[in-house]
Amino acid sequence: MYIRQLRIRDFRNYNQLDVTFQPGFHLFTGYNGQGKSNLLEAIYLLGTLKSFRGVSNIQMVARGRKGYFVGGTVVSEGESYIKIWWSPQERKLSLNGQNITRTADFYGKVRCVVFCTEDIFLVKGAPSVRRRYMDLLLAQSDSSYLSVLQRYGQALQARNALLKEPVVNFAVIDSFSQELIASGIEITRRRRELIRRISPLVQNAYINIAGKNTEKIDLHYRPNIRSDMAVELAQARSKEIQCRYTTVGPHRDDLAFEMNGIPVVSVASEGQKRTWALALKIAQTEYLREIYGGFPILLIDDVMGELDTVRRQSLLPLLSQMVVSRGQTFMTCTEKNWPRELGLDMVEWKIEAGRIALDKYI
Ligand SMILES: Nc1ncnc2c1ncn2[C@@H]1O[C@H](COP(=O)(O)OP(=O)(O)OP(=O)(O)O)[C@@H](O)[C@H]1O
Ligand SMILES: [Mg+2]
Numbered sequence: 001m002y003i004r005q006l007r008i009r010d011f012r013n014y015n016q017l018d019v020t021f022q023p024g025f026h027l028f029t030g031y032n033g034q035g036k037s038n039l040l041e042a043i044y045l046l047g048t049l050k051s052f053r054g055v056s057n058i059q060m061v062a063r064g065r066k067g068y069f070v071g072g073t074v075v076s077e078g079e080s081y082i083k084i085w086w087s088p089q090e091r092k093l094s095l096n097g098q099n100i101t102r103t104a105d106f107y108g109k110v111r112c113v114v115f116c117t118e119d120i121f122l123v124k125g126a127p128s129v130r131r132r133y134m135d136l137l138l139a140q141s142d143s144s145y146l147s148v149l150q151r152y153g154q155a156l157q158a159r160n161a162l163l164k165e166p167v168v169n170f171a172v173i174d175s176f177s178q179e180l181i182a183s184g185i186e187i188t189r190r191r192r193e194l195i196r197r198i199s200p201l202v203q204n205a206y207i208n209i210a211g212k213n214t215e216k217i218d219l220h221y222r223p224n225i226r227s228d229m230a231v232e233l234a235q236a237r238s239k240e241i242q243c244r245y246t247t248v249g250p251h252r253d254d255l256a257f258e259m260n261g262i263p264v265v266s267v268a269s270e271g272q273k274r275t276w277a278l279a280l281k282i283a284q285t286e287y288l289r290e291i292y293g294g295f296p297i298l299l300i301d302d303v304m305g306e307l308d309t310v311r312r313q314s315l316l317p318l319l320s321q322m323v324v325s326r327g328q329t330f331m332t333c334t335e336k337n338w339p340r341e342l343g344l345d346m347v348e349w350k351i352e353a354g355r356i357a358l359d360k361y362i
Contacts, residue, residue, distance in 0.1 A: 001111060001294050002328035003043060005073040010065035012038040013354035023326040025319065025344050029333055029359065030351035036332035039351065040114065040299040042070045043330065046082050047110035047297070048136070049093075049103065053118070057086050074110050076294065082109055104146040111140050111296040113285045115303045119277040123264055127254035134191050134255070137198070137284055141291050145190060152183035152250070160245045168241060180249060181229045187250040188223050195221040195255065201283035208282075209275050209314040215259045217276075224252040271308070278303075278311060282318060295327030302332055319344060 008017040013035045028036040037053070041060070044052045051060060061068045067087025074080050085092040093100040100106045121129045138145040155176045162173045199219045206217050225232055225248065236248045257264040257276055264276060288296045298319075304312060322329055323344055332351075348359040 001074065001076040001292075001297060002326065003046070003072050003110065003297060004075050004079070006043065007069070007071040008042050009069040010062040011042055011068040011070055012060055012062060014038065014042075015062060015354065017354075017356060019356055021328065022347070023328045024323055025346040026328070026330045027333065027346050027348045028330060028351050028356075029348060032334060034351045035354045036334075036351045037301050038354075039356070040301050040330055040332060043072070043110070043297065044112055044114055044299055045070050045084060046072045046074070047108065047112045047140075049084065049106070052114045052116060052299070052301075057091075058088060061087070072110065076292075080109050082106075102147075104143045107143050107146055108140050111288055111292070112299055113281055113288065113296050114299040114301065115278070115281050116299075116301040117303055117306060119281060119303070120273060122280050123257060123268070123273040123276045127252070130255040131251075131253055133280065133284075134194055134253075137287060138190055138194055140288060140296075142190075148183050148186050148190075151179055152187055155179040155183065156246055156249065156251055163240055163244045163246070170237075177233060180246070181233065184225065184229050184249045188225050188229075188253070191250065191253060192221050192223065195219060198283045198287050201286045202279050205279035205282035205286070205314075206275060208317075209278060209311055210272075215272075216261075218256075218258040218261070220256040220258065222254040222256050224249060274307070275311065278307070278314075282315075285318065295322045295325055297327070298322060298329040298331075300329065300331040302334075304331070304333055 002023040003021055005020050006017070008014045028039060030036055041051050041053060044050070045060075051057075057068075067085060067089075069083070069085050071081070071083040074082060081096055083092070083094045093103075093106050095106060095109065122133055135145075135149060139149070158176045159173055159180060162169065162176070202219050203217055207214060229249065233246075233248045239247050259267055259272070264273065268276070285296060285298065307315075319329060321327075350357045350359040
């Protein structure tokens with residue numbers, strides 16, 4: 001899969017950008033604050049309708065403009081043309097000229113995996129970061145997951161609002177409990193299956209980075225529901241009244257990362273945490289590749305500066321395979337030292353004040 005053409009209007013510091021890319025390895029170089037990450041953000045948006053930097057849409061509209069446009073042609077089995085227009089008043093999505101109203105019909109046409117400095121929060125951050133990791137991967141591998149997640153979210157929101165009312169009406173609350181339970185069980189089932197399948201990929205990636213004699217690492221799913229959601233929800237009633245929100249369900253799930261049986265957060269060094277974060281992203285890439293038989297688009301933002309030589313080297317086999325199978329990678333960097341070690345053919349682009357120019361083929 002690769003992006004053949006990218007068109008941007010009034011997005012961040014880009015007023016107007018039209019650029020054509022080949023498959024392969026692309027390097028965006030430039031000084032700080034020129035728009036390198038913004039460009040990765042636009043590509044990621046095509047695949048997920050979200051920023052990977054966790055900001056809202058309004059922040060991505062170029063200052064002083066009404067809304068942004070991001071469009072792109074993506075080539076996989078066939079070619080699709082995707083358009084996103086967003087303003088505070090409306091969002092318009094189109095796929096091959098057809099307007100799309102359901103996000104699920106749009107999602108995942110561009111499959112991408114982003115490697116960024118914030119990945120460390122997969123290890124150090126709140127459980128919500130790890131739930132997002134699972135949900136993104138599930139949505140990328142099966143668009144029907146999004147509708148289950150949406151149904152769950154709506155039922156949860158409705159229940160929580162009702163639990164906050166001065167007089168709590170349990171008859172009304174229970175009309176939402178059914179949907180909550182049905183979709184909650186489904187989410188738990190899919191997350192459990194996902195973790196079962198990606199655990200060996202994470203372990204493998206970790207060993208490839210840290211070496212064969214490294215600590216034994218394990219990844220466990222920690223579902224909030226232990227066995228029967230209906231029973232557990234009923235048992236939590238007095239707690240719900242006390243807390244005034246829904247206390248049971250997959251919105252409270254987590255993942256546990258262990259090294260030699262001990263939670264990573266309490267024993268791992270900073271370097272080991274980084275290795276975990278990288279292994280999780282490599283596993284995401286491998287998983288999507290297994291499912292679709294082709295590479296997702298890799299967006300590598302600034303992480304290379306952070307990684308030591310060993311960890312950089314561990315990305316090499318993946319990147320070489322990506323090139324061979326006509327995948328596509330976009331990487332940003334300010335210093336030009338690292339990519340030369342790669343020994344890959346690459347196209348270098350210069351990014352300056354929201355403009356892109358072909359620098360050279362290396
Ligand atoms: N909504 C916006 N409208 C206009 N400009 C914006 C907007 N949001 C961000 N910018 C500008 O984009 C620039 C930052 O872009 P970006 O984060 O892509 O930089 P970068 O090239 O990745 O830099 P670094 O090397 O520091 O990571 C800043 O100059 C910032 O002022
Ligand atoms: Mg940046």
